Amino acid sequence: MLDHLVGKPSSNWKRTQVLLTLLFGWHIIANGLNAPDPLARLYKRSFYRATWILTALDAGFFTAMRFKPMWLRHILSLVFSAYYLVFADDAEEKVRRVRSTISIDQMRVSWEKVAQNPILGFFSKILRPSLTIQDILTIDRPLYHKDLPAIEVYRYYTGHKDTYAQHDTILLQFPGGGFVSMPPPCHEDALSVWAKHTGFPVLSVNYKKAPEYPFPWPIEECFDLYVALIQSKGKIIGLSGEKDINIVLVGDSAGGNITAAVTLKILAHNQQLALKNVIPSVTISSTINDETYGHNDLSNTQLEACHIKVPIGLILIYPALDFEMSCWMSTSKLSLIRAESNTSLFRSGSLDSIWQTKDHLSHVSPLSVVPDLEKKQSLWRRALGIKPTLQQRMADRAHPIRDKVQTRDPWATARLSMTSRMSFFNDRLLSPDLLRAMAILYLGPHASPDFESDYLLSPVYAPEDLLAQFPQTYMMCGEKDPLVDDTVIFAGRIRQAKRKYRQDNPLDENFPSGDGVRVKFLEGMSHAFLQMMPFLPEAHQAAKTIGDWIIDLSETNQHSQTTWVQNNQTRGINNTNNYDTNNNKGHKSEIGDHHVAEIITSEKDMIHRRKQELLQGLF
Structure with a gap:
């Protein structure tokens, strides 16, 4: 030519x-000639492979939904999934179309694959640790809700059956699933690991799901179960009932929302009791038994007069804590993230990556959530081995938008940033379509909540006086999760609330030291990684880390409990009021003893307290 x-x-x-x-x-x-893939450098390789498998399974199960009978559907679901493993683009297109107008049945088919398909369930069970106790319990609601349906609880235990009844620490999990799906069998990969790793009894609640049971039904149901467990000292689940029990609450995704809401409900109840200046004559954790009332239930009046023992710790895994699905971050939230990024609260280098996603003008594209790549060297230069000079590298580098924008000083403190829900709009697991659908189904047809004031719906907006009373809290989330902002902001709010309480009440020696929060981000990962344990090695490591947290909470509680008793014995305080001696977190559970401690003290302590008051008056 x-x-x-x-x-x-x-x-x-x-x-x-x-x-x-x-x-x-x-x-x-x-x-190549194709447009750049926005997800090319967003995830870790192992996580991207896991999402490829999940997407193929979703597409296969969606395709087989129309087939009957059930045995044929189960087989064809795996056949179609194998097809979509090879043709990954077709799988993504299939899933995208279904999610755009997804129904509740499609959600449950997608998320309950392991529990509903016997073939997948068989292979998944082979990979789990063996259990000595695995059954389903039905627990009646307390007397104040006696007309409501009983609560279904799944129980897991790996130790010898003879030692089960002697435990005084249990793990209570509120499973996630968008409030609409995923009963405990869908979480058994992680539950069995925790039961094996910790040796504690593990309970998982099969609470009623939306849209049949919308907000606030799941919160009320889980709260009632917690009260029943504390009241009976674990007797209703087969424990001896001879001593108070310590409960660690665990929740993932929607279950994290319920876990935080139940804790807030407990703290609000105890705070309301304290504000009435009532020193309770009974405490649910220690004095209510069969002989007290002749049954295992409390009436509503009796509950109002009783202090509820607080959990010894919380573990929130990629929790959904904010129903306000806004596009832009408020100045207060952005300032909180900026302030907490300079502290030791977040024990992970991933917070820098999260902060970079908020700085939209530092990238070539304002929608980019990964670092920009330098311009590639030409083929001729690479073939001849010619290395570019420093000036050439600076000239070839793609310039961020900020270099093209004239800025002024006031903008430095009022940067415009998108929420993680919008930054990770193209997430492979948690798309905006799913978020909207789950929120609509959970709220129901008659709800008109105020998302920024109803803290049982959006715990991230809980008042500071309740957040200051939170027990030790551990949080884990993927750094590329659309819900990662909820983790960062909620952890920062707890830390600030505790710091403010410590400044306002320097003489409260029962208030625990430290931040009270520990956060771990998983690099290059998004949502629901615990559902990928069969084909994601990092998920196994995350589950074992959570198991270590559970053990740490139990050991810390035992140590603090011993220290509390020794300190009171040193001061000559006799614990004769039958209050909750197991609450080591200083959340005003010992109302009577707290007042006694301020009165019965040594002269040295009085002088020290007076010096502190004088110093506070000077500053």
Whole structure:
């Protein structure tokens, strides 16, 4: 063709044409002609592979939904999934179309694959630790809700059956699933690991799901179960009932929302009791038994007069804590993230990555959530081994938008940033369509809540006086999770509330030291990684880390309990009021003893307290 353009046939032009054709093909192979993939560098390789498998399974199960009978559907679901594993683009397109107008049945088919499909369930069970106790318990509601349906609880235990009844620490899990799906069998991969790793009894609640039972039914149901467990000292689940029990609450995703809401409900109840200046004559954790009232239930009046023992710790895993699905972050939230990024609260380098996603003008594209790549060197320079100079590298580098925008000083403190829900709009697991659908189903047809004031719906907006009383809290989330802002902001609010309480009440020696919060981010990962344990190695590590947290909470509680008793014995305080001696977190559970401690003290303590008051008056 080149010799025709020149107008003179020539072998040299033909050889040049062949050479250029080969170079052009090599350029296509090396650089491609397609648009850049926005997810190319967003996830870790292992997590992206796990999402590829999940997407293929979703597409296969969606395709097989129309087939009957059930045995044929179970087989075809796996056959179609195998097809979509090979044709990944078709799987993504299939899932995208279904999610755009997803129904409640499609959600449950997608998220309950392991529990509903016997073939997947069989292979999944092989990979789990063996259990000595695995059954389903039915627990009646307390007397104040006696007309409501009983609560279904799944129980897991790996120790010897004879030792089960002697435990005084249990793990109570509120499973996630968007408030609409995923009963405990869908979480048994993680539950069995925790039961094996800790040796504690593990309970998982099969609370009623939306849309049949919308907000606030799941919170009330889980709260009633907690009260029943504390009241009976675990006797209703087969424990001896001879001593108070310590409960660690665990929740993932929607279950994290319920876990935080139940804790807030407990703290609000205890705070209301304290504000009435009532020193309770009974405490649910220690004095209510069969002989007290002749049954295992409390009436509503009796509950109002009783202090409820607080959990010894919380573990929130990629929790959904904010129903306000806004696009832009408020100045207060952004300032909180900026302030907490300079503290030791977040024990992970991933917070820097999270903060970079908020700085939209530092990228070539304002929608980018990953660092920009430098411009590639030309093929000729790479072939000849010519290295660019420093000036050439600076000139070739893609400049962020900020270099093209004239800024002024006031903008430095009022940066516009999107929420993580919008930043990770293209997430492979938690799309905006799913978030909207779950929120609508959970709220129901008649709800008109105020998202920024109803803290049982959005715990991230809980008042500071309740957050200051939170027990030790552990949080885990993927750094690329659309809900990661909820983890960062909620952890920061707890830390600030505790710090403020410590400043306002420097003489409260029962208030625990430290931040009270520990957060771990998983690099390059998004939502629901605990559902990928069969094919995601990092999920196993995360589950074992959570198991270590549970053990740490139990050991810390035992140590603090011993220290509390020793301190009171040193001061000559006799614990004769039958109050909750197991509450080591200083959340005003010992109302009577707290007042006694301020009166019965040594002269040295009085002088020290007076000095502190004088110093506070000077500053």
